[in-house]
Amino acid sequence: MQVRTSLPTNKEPCVLALGNFDGVHLGHRRLLEHGLGQAMRLGVGLSVLIFEPHPLKVLFPERELKLLSTTRERLSYLEAIGVQTVYHLPFTREMANTSPEQFVEKILLPLGVIHVVVGFNYSFGAQGRGNPELIQALGKKHGFGVSVLQAQSIGGRVISSSSIRKALLHGDIILASSLLGRPPCLRGTVIHGEERGRQLGYPTANILPEEDYLVPKRGVYAVWADLNGKRVSGMMNIGMKPTFHDLYTTMVEVHFFDFSGDLYGSEIMVHIVERLRDERKFNGINELLMQLNKDRVKAEQILRETLV
Known part of the structure; x- marks a missing residue:
């Protein structure tokens, strides 16, 4: 072309x-x-x-x-x-x-x-x-x-671009996907973050979205990405880390399952399959970890059923 x-x-x-x-x-x-x-x-x-x-x-x-x-x-x-x-x-x-x-x-x-x-x-x-x-x-x-x-x-x-934007801002990934004809995506560069996820056993790739890219509603999502030629499942959090901060910039963090490697500085495209839950504040790290474990089980189940 x-x-x-x-x-x-x-x-x-x-x-x-x-x-x-x-x-x-x-x-x-x-x-x-x-x-x-x-x-x-x-x-x-x-x-x-x-x-x-x-x-x-x-x-x-x-x-x-x-x-x-x-x-x-x-x-x-x-x-x-x-x-x-x-x-x-x-x-x-x-x-x-x-x-x-x-x-x-x-x-x-x-x-x-x-x-x-x-x-x-x-x-x-x-x-x-x-x-x-x-x-x-x-x-x-x-x-x-x-x-x-x-x-x-x-x-x-x-079907219109504006109706898809509205669906994403409401976190309705299923509707957005049906209008797009494919899962919505989020592209950005992996940057350094607080590295708190690594300390919790859930290392994340902190993604800086490209300028003017629409970021869906805050919450947790089941996602996948093509990393080094391999499709890798994961879960993405879009939020302000309310468990650790009273006020914080909205961040996009992805924890990839069964993946190890240095992604810093690389550009990745995340395919968003389904929304798991709202962002919420937890009463400490143990409660947060219990929820992250539940999120992973749910995300893996959704992605197994979806990615064939």
Whole structure:
């Protein structure tokens, strides 16, 4: 898959999928699969146009927007689906002020689009004035086709990045997984911590999540990660260590079962399978250890049943 950070000098006929594709969830995949079908029908490749940073960060800088995937993860997912080219362009104030008509004439047409695929709620151009109906009209004017996909849902729930973010912030991993089509992930770098877990017999990898990555609700989770080419099960705590601190920064700590090795400085991706319990304050170390033993038994059972 090609990743381009500027418009091509020569038009290359393509089917173009438009959207931010944060998380590349099941709704996104349905849209991309439709795009692949159109590309095959027309004998061209499927391209995707995404902007960095997320447009909402430029339009509403006062809002805190946490994302479901890093750019690298999005690109990996898009490549696995079969996207041929990703145009990864900067989103600036100038771009935000581009009219819908200019967006089509200055961005889409130079890409060589012969067909465009968008979701039902796609907006583009200054103040979001562009919508699927307008891009269909502009497609007729400029000679390219347009497919508009309606909302995708599972069990009556509409699939969207915002609904997945909401599920994760409520700790609903099962719902988030069903909408994503896979377990949600958390990627970060292993850093030094207080090393209290090692003293308790539960050594942990302290993970510093990548910037702007959404961290789920505080609590304990059953997880797994690929470490040195091997799938390793574990349990993750997201919390403020209330047993040891009255006030502390929220930390992400993972205890991996049956693993020994130095992970400091390495980047790992943790796959979150299920939430075990809320974070709580214990009356001393013995009570904490009893609960950690219970957590491990429960996590191992869940992961045995899930990871086949």
